[in-house]
Amino acid sequence: MRISTLLVALLSLVFSNAQADVEEDITNKLGQIAPDMRVSEISPAPIAGLYQVLLEGGGVLYVSADAGHLIQGTLFDISGNQPRNLTAEAEAVINTQALEALDQDQLVIFAPQEPKTHVTIFTDVDCGYCRKLHEEIDELQALGIEVRYAAFVRAGLASQTAETMESVWCADDRQQAMTKAKRGEAIPMAECDNPLQEQLELGKRLGVRGTPAIFFANGIMLPGYKPAETLAAEAMANQATAEE
Structure with missing residues (x-):
């Protein structure tokens, strides 16, 4: 039981470090091509091998795990009965934060x-x-x-x-x-x-x-x-x- 717990902890640590490295690579690459760009959050995208990048003040990008390719556009989930605009859903999170920060x-x-x-x-x-x-x-x-x-x-x-x-x-x-x-x-x-x-x-x-x-x-x-x-x-x- 202790060995299993230790293994899970080690795997989690390895994954966290790998995730941090990917985020750092993506942030550095975006900083090189657009120095004024400010990244708010980076997380795995619904498509394997892609990361979703939320930008401060609005905007969503998709970047490959090796930070070598960038996609700017709308990502839809068409696996269900109705298509879902995943990009709009991500942008909505940014919009909510910005609008709630407005002085009433x-x-x-x-x-x-x-x-x-x-x-x-x-x-x-x-x-x-x-x-x-x-x-x-x-x-x-x-x-x-x-x-x-x-x-x-x-x-x-x-x-x-x-x-x-x-x-x-x-x-x-x-x-x-x-x-x-x-x-x-x-x-x-x-x-x-x-x-x-x-x-x-x-x-x-x-x-x-x-x-x-x-x-x-x-x-x-x-x-x-x-x-x-x-x-x-x-x-x-x-x-x-x-x-x-």
Whole structure:
């Protein structure tokens, strides 16, 4: 019995050392080809001989055990009845960590009294579908969905839209200012320390290319508009990982 226990311990140690060597080789190789790249986590991929590399701020790579080959793309598991996007699932973990780290005081939040789950939406006040989605904000709250708005100024921080969005974030009543801005109504211009640049950069790192970009509580991203009832149903179906 003691011999078996000792053997298991020795095998575990050998495997741990080998794993550490592989991770070090992969990290060093990635550092050589992209010095600014920051690795968050390395683990065996579902395919033998490949390792999954999670990058800080978002992104997933697959690298061979000898650190000689790199794959950038989407990995699907098609062994079951329905394909699973394994890359999206891995990215969702990174997304959740990044979004949960956001300062809630730097978001514009519309919350029901008893939220069932939440969505984080990168928004632009001059985006047509962002405005359409906001028209249904009361319905979303009635369905138990808390909406957390982050800023994503599509036209850039030197634009008129950025000035309006800064005024929203600097308003005494951000919810009211957001609603007026998305209706195309004038709001008082205001300046303050604001998170527009930080949130724009975060959105880009998380793969946001347009607005609205909706992130569910489990980190899965839904690009584009969905009607309130459909969005609420999908939000409820994608809450477990983050809120169980």
